[in-house]
Amino acid sequence: MPRRPATVRWRFTVMYAGVILASAVGLLVISDLIGLSGTRVSETAPVGNAPGGPTLAAAQELIAQLSEAREAQSRQTLIGSAVALAVVAVLSPVLGHLIAGRVLLPLRTITTATRRISADNLHERLAVPGPADEVKDLADTIDDLLGRLEGAFAAQRRFVADASHELRTPLATMRASLDVAVAKPGPVPVQTLELADRLRTELDQIDRLLDGFLTLARAQHGALVDRQEVSLGRLVSAALDARAADLAAKDLTLRGGDLDGDLDDAWTRGSATLLSRMVGNVIDNAIVHNHEHGWIRVTVTSGATLVVETGGRVLDQAQVARLAEPFQRLAADRTGSDTGSGLGLSIVTAIATAHGGALDLYARPEGGLRATVTLPPSEVRA
Structure with missing residues (x-):
């Protein structure tokens, strides 16, 4: 499984957390050094007994007590430093994440606004306020x-x-x-x-x-200015009705949906004119590039998906995949026809893409072609 590259926010989080942690370590080291240097006492016992002064034993006891106090203070300082360092180590990634998010907030705003702008609303602008930075x-x-x-x-x-x-x-x-x-x-x-x-x-x-x-x-x-709720099933039924004579001329058997419009209904949103052309091109391709006495299977699912299958000879998947490009055609001996301009399926691809969908061409292992047009479904019923 390919490793996902680290995001900018993740890298900023690591950098800011490292800076915070390093700063905390430096401050603790300096604080400890200053504290320890201020608690140093002389451990040298005085020689002899000064008149009116403490005895040697008392002086040694005082020095021992001071040494114990210094060691206890040192342990407390080290324990406090360790606790503080642990707290900073836990909090530094959180603080780094928050700081990175704050720094990258304007960039996320720009990214969101830019993604919202498409060919249909190029007149919109980001118009980001703020200082000239x-x-x-x-x-x-x-x-x-x-x-x-x-x-x-x-x-x-x-x-x-x-x-x-x-x-x-x-x-x-x-x-x-x-x-x-x-x-x-x-x-x-x-x-x-x-x-x-x-x-x-x-x-x-x-x-x-x-x-x-x-x-x-x-x-x-072009901009799709005539968007509306469109029934994909009705478009397919109308296209099949209009091509009844072409189906009969080649004696093609229609499987799945028939000419009476009993296809499963599916709704999408877009240009009815372009979508009608897209459906017609898919069905025309299945009729023209088919053999006499062949068959065509047409199905429409509720997910706004149109599937058109044909029988025939076994085709090369690499060549079939290029049919969605302009002026790409299979040889006449592979399709049974040398007619057409080579634009039909490329138009289908362009229209499907303009509506947020896609065309998938698949060479059936048993022979023939399956064309699948997937469009964004719409819940609205016209």
């Missing part, structure tokens, strides 16, 4: 960074909106030109009609690719 400089630096990020996200959203308009206009013009060309009076050569059909097909592919780019950009960089 290192902590205030750090908070102001983070505020400046948030300002630059807010500008970058706003520019990204403007680009997505402008690209949606500017790039779709020439596509519509090209389609109109094709329709005018084939609708002219007189016989139209067969080669021209075939070319027009191929061009329409390519334009449709470009349109889908553009739509995928815009959806991906919105999910990754």
Whole structure:
């Protein structure tokens, strides 16, 4: 099991406790030295008897008594010092912990406020009050960074909106030109009609690719302003109903939920438009990259989890894990289809991530793929 690195507060606690303990030891040593030096007496007995003075025996007895008193005082001083040192040793970690917490309190406040700020509320600032010290400089630096990020996200959203308009206009013009060309009076050569059909097909592919780019950009960089309570089960039922013809065209057997909407219900909170696109992409991937007469199992759990499984050939887990990245596709001989732009599952990943969820792709050992989309559940029922 990997060893957890020590936190800054723990290191500060050890440092402050060590400083307190060392200071206490130093003060006790100095106090003991001063006390002992003040109690020293002469242990030399006087020679002879001075007139009117104490006898030699009395002097020796007095010296013995003084020596015993000094030793008793020394023992008491040492015992008191030991007790005081033990108390300081016990209290120093507590005091060090409290002091470290007090010192790190402004940093914890900054960390909590920074975690609260996301792409949806980049307009908020830390605005830490206090004197112009290192902590205030750090908070102001983070505020400046948030300002630059807010500008970058706003520019990204403007680009997505402008690209949606500017790039779709020439596509519509090209389609109109094709329709005018084939609708002219007189016989139209067969080669021209075939070319027009191929061009329409390519334009449709470009349109889908553009739509995928815009959806991906919105999910990754856009703000989810249309959050609401969404029923995941209803979205899945609607997506299956809309794709009934595609399921029938490949003679795919639907297991788990059916087209009558009897799936287990689950609620989450987010953009209904993006979540509907996410569910549709998962099911489209299961239909397109499937074999004739295959099967699809769709389940929805109350924890806001969607699981879509398909049968088929055994796939490589390393390759399957990369399917969540843009433009990553398996070979046609492994999936039964070479259609698609390679953006479908990457859009699913971006939308799930934007809602606080995740996509997990798993190559089933018996063959086929299992896609699991997990979203934060909501207790509210719309």
